[in-house]
Amino acid sequence: MAKVREVEYLSIGGGMGSFCWVDTLRIHGVSFKDICVISPNKKPYRQLKLYCDAIGLTKNQRLRSDSGSRPDNFWGFPGYGLSEALDELKNKKFTKAAKLLLQLFFEPFIFGYYSPAAGRVYKALEREAKRIDWEKSLIIGHANNLTKFPDGRFKITYSRDNSIIARVVHLSLGHGKLRKIKSQKSKxxxxxxxxxxxxxxxxxxxxxxxxxxxxxxxxxxxxxxxxxxxxxxxxxxxxxxxxxxxxxxxxxxxxxxxxxxxxxxxxxxxxxxxxxxxxxxxxxxxxxxxxxxxxxxxxxxxxxxxxxxxxxxxxxxxxCSGFGEAARTHEFYSKLIKKYNLPLTPNGSIRTGDAFEIEALCSYKTRVFISGALSGFSGPADSFFGAQFASFKTLENLNVKKMDFIESFEAWCRWLTNKKI
Structure with missing residues (x-):
């Protein structure tokens, strides 16, 4: 019989939503020993990269995001644009650096809007993942089911008969099934x-x-x-x-x-x-x-x-019609909705409170949050800045010490100098 592990914080998904949530907890003093992440991927950006690669968006091409939306940087400063300009200055490419700075200060009037290159985003996420010991919290596997105990805790089964118990669960499993048209598969x-x-x-x-x-x-x-x-x-x-x-x-x-x-x-x-x-x-x-x-x-x-x-x-x-927008098109969410009769929004996403909590599953000392695609409180949650915003909002419902200005500045300095937490 497999040993059942118990942790305080558990994120299911392992993508951008999970990464931003874990990053927020680590910056606010939570040890990696108190956090687990169940994910089929070792890298938090792997699924994003697979989608980008499929449509032909290479690492040198620019994503649809702005400079300040940095999932690797809780504070958002410096943004991708300023970081890129500083890198160009270090490489003595002064014309490129000047152009970038003009673009940032006068966008969209000069050179249009700034967007980061995909490769820059991957590299920055890799750096932050190492800094927060992402892999030490990682469990490679697929989550199958979530069950609520009478005392409020949650049991999550994953990859056959393995299971883990947590008091705070964060769900960020991505999109539903791909929309598919019936036709000849070869064409x-x-x-x-x-x-x-x-x-x-x-x-x-x-x-x-x-x-x-x-x-x-x-x-x-x-x-x-x-x-x-x-x-x-x-x-x-x-x-x-x-x-x-x-x-x-x-x-x-x-x-x-x-x-x-x-x-x-x-x-x-x-x-x-x-x-x-x-x-x-x-x-x-x-x-x-x-x-x-x-x-x-x-x-x-x-x-x-x-x-x-x-x-x-x-x-x-x-x-290119994308994914199913209703939560019922996702296998894990579909089982959860059916088991606990969870309320849905008009567009079929799981309804949440203002802090992205699934109120129907929360109790006095335990919480379930959901962010990213198929979370119902805020449509923009399925974006870089949205994932960070949702992560910050969950802190309002957690027993985690908030940082004052001095503590936040010190934490930012540690991020800037790439010091491990």
Whole structure:
């Protein structure tokens, strides 16, 4: 019989949400011995990197995030942009450093918005993971089930018959199942499952490729396909060229692509839009990338790109419609909802309180929190800054000593000099 371990804090998922939560606890003085993380991955950014690699977003390309949204930096300063500028100065690349500083101080009026390169984000997360002893808290495995004991504690089973007991549980298991269309598997792929074999087949055979969706994944896939020869690309957009969408919200557009730099305004993290995000939830949009727009315009002139309202006959189809947004599409969450009859939001996410706690599972001394995709209190929680925001809010419900200004400054200095906690 496997030994049952007991800890105070347990995070299930092991991705960006888990990392930000554990980082917040460690910075506030919690020992790695009191924390466990159940994850199928050794690195906290592995799933993010897999998705980026699948759609062709390399480590040198820029993510859809801003300078101050740093999951590796609790304080957000210096941001990615300032760090990059300082690195350029160290390398004596003064022109690049000056350009970056101008961009940061005058964005978006000069050189547009700043976004960090994927590789810079991975490297920074690697550094912080070592600093907080991430791997010492890590258990490699898949969580299967959560059971609440009469005394309020929680038992989590994982990887066959293993189990662990915790008083505080944090859930951040990512998205639900990928949306899939029924068709010939050899000719249809989801964007996040793309591999070189499928792309090489497109290159070799040529023809028409239909891309379903209009988010950032679809944007990257279209850009990638337009670099291939003998290929015509068709984007399937059900709604074409309208100044307003079905919510009555006006957006900047290019053809039928909705254009906006970020998914959510900052006010959605704690300002006037914090409780109004349901009406803005999860409508896909692309970034206003001038190079991409130029490439699409040239492809239209050459007859290599079109937008269609209805499915067309295509040699290959790439589905960029993303993941199921309802929590019931996730196996772990689905069992939890059914077992404890958890209330859901109108969009199908698990309903939480203001501190991201699942109130139906909490008791006097125990807590269950949920953040990231499928957490219902705040749509922007599924973002870098959102994961940090959710982690900070959970502290309001925990018996963890809060830092005063001096303690926070000292902790920031330790982060800046990369001193272990």
């Amino acid at each position: 249809v792929k989801n964007a996040y499952e793309l591999d070189n074999e499928f792309l090489n087949k497109i290159k070799r055979k040529g023809g028409t490729v239909m891309v379903i969706g209009r988010g950032t994944a679809a944007q990257k896939i279209v850009e990638r396909l337009l670099d291939f020869k003998k290929i015509k690309v068709a984007s399937l957009h059900r709604e074409v060229e309208s100044p307003k969408d079905f919510r009555g919200v006006k957006q900047k557009r290019f053809l039928s692509w909705r254009l906006q730099q970020f998914n959510w305004p900052r006010a959605a993290f704690g300002g006037g839009l914090m409780h109004e995000s349901d009406s803005l939830w999860s409508l896909p949009s692309a970034t206003p990338d001038k190079n991409w727009i130029r490439k699409v315009k040239n492809a239209i002139k050459d007859g290599r790109y079109e937008i269609t309202k209805r499915p067309i006959k295509a040699n290959f189809t790439i589905d």
